[in-house]
Amino acid sequence: xxxxxxxxxxxxxxxxxxxPLSRIRVIMKSCPEVSxxxxxxxxxxxxxxxxxxxxxxxxxxxxxxHGSGKEKKVLTxxxxxxxxxESETFQFLTxxxxxxxxxxxxxxxxxxxKREGDEExxxxxxxxxxxxxx
Amino acid sequence: MAxxxxxxxxxNAVITRIIKEALPDGVNISKEARSAISRxxxxxxxxATSCANNFAMKGKRxxxxxxxxxxxxxxxxxxxxxxxLKEALEAYRREQKGKKEAxxxxxxxxxKKTDSEDQDKSRDEDNDEDEERLEEEEQNEEEEVDN
Numbered sequence: 001x002x003x004x005x006x007x008x009x010x011x012x013x014x015x016x017x018x019x020p021l022s023r024i025r026v027i028m029k030s031c032p033e034v035s036x037x038x039x040x041x042x043x044x045x046x047x048x049x050x051x052x053x054x055x056x057x058x059x060x061x062x063x064x065x066h067g068s069g070k071e072k073k074v075l076t077x078x079x080x081x082x083x084x085x086e087s088e089t090f091q092f093l094t095x096x097x098x099x100x101x102x103x104x105x106x107x108x109x110x111x112x113x114k115r116e117g118d119e120e121x122x123x124x125x126x127x128x129x130x131x132x133x134x
Numbered sequence: 135m136a137x138x139x140x141x142x143x144x145x146n147a148v149i150t151r152i153i154k155e156a157l158p159d160g161v162n163i164s165k166e167a168r169s170a171i172s173r174x175x176x177x178x179x180x181x182a183t184s185c186a187n188n189f190a191m192k193g194k195r196x197x198x199x200x201x202x203x204x205x206x207x208x209x210x211x212x213x214x215x216x217x218x219l220k221e222a223l224e225a226y227r228r229e230q231k232g233k234k235e236a237x238x239x240x241x242x243x244x245x246k247k248t249d250s251e252d253q254d255k256s257r258d259e260d261n262d263e264d265e266e267r268l269e270e271e272e273q274n275e276e277e278e279v280d281n
Contacts, residue, residue: 008204009155016225016229017221017222018151018152019144019145019148019150020145020148022139022230023144023145024144024179026141026142027176027179027180027183028180028198029178030142031180031183031187032186033184033187033191034183034187034198035196035197036196036197036198037198038197038198038199038200040199040200040223040226040227041186041197041198041199041200041202041203043222043226044200044203044219044223045179045182045183045186047180047202047218047219047222048151048182048203048215048219049144049175049178049179049182049211051176051215051219052154052174052178052212052215053149053152053153053156053171054152054153055214056155056171056174057152057153057156057157057163057171058156058157060167061157061158061161071162071192073161073162074162074163074164075157075159075161075162075163075164075167076164076166076167077164077166077167077170077269079167080167080170080174081170081172084174088211089211089212090179091176092181092210093174095179096170096173096174096177097170097173097174100214101188110192111151113158114185115145120267133183
């Protein structure tokens with residue numbers, strides 16, 4: 001099976017699809033419910049994925065430039081994670097693009113949560129005690 | 135079917151190229167962000183496939199087709215992709231048609247050549263047999279494509 005759609009053009013014209021179809025196919029077939037894939041569906045999925053990559057790249061760049069007013073030279077992971085969180089369309093990406101947090105900060109958060117949990121338990125014990133008396 | 139984790143990744147070089155072409159000159163992307171976009175692209179393929187498959191199952195079909203993918207894009211709220219995808223589909227179909235016609239022409243030329251070299255058989259009989267052979271080969275080609 002041909003890996004790319006449209007033969008290579010010596011004039012350097014754009015191919016229809018850049019991503020390797022064989023790899024796209026492997027990913028699609030890893031879906032358990034899928035039995036077979038029409039060649040056109042394969043090509044369209046590859047093309048859609050390219051559009052997504054372009055979209056992510058431009059979205060991140062656009063939002064940053066219009067936010068801080070500064071030209072951004074390097075797009076970072078943080079930009080991506082923020083974009084994923086803010087846009088509803090990209091909700092499906094929030095699991096794989098989690099916002100990062102320093103380990104020390106996270107441990108602190110855990111401690112605070114635990115402390116709040118302990119305080120609640122103390123209140124409960126107190127009210128039980130009152131009920132028992134009356 | 136068990137795949138190694140790296141099989142589900144898309145090639146870095148291609149991803150980088152697509153990103154670079156989408157960004158203006160002078161703007162770069164960190165290695166980490168590029169790797170994240172690559173992972174996002176893989177997840178997108180899975181999500182799109184699963185969604186498209188639902189449409190195929192609704193239509194009681196076992197093979198995903200182009201319409202299923204387009205419907206999936208709408209479902210996933212990526213309507214912005216639908217028009218460029220339809221254009222790509224048209225271009226692909228034209229290209230496939232062109233290839234088929236080119237290979238058919240080659241066969242006809244080749245057969246004409248053997249015709250003129252072979253003096254014993256009558257010309258009409260040969261042409262009929264060749265047309266039948268061509269049709270059979272066409273059918274075989276189509277079956278191979280849809281797997």
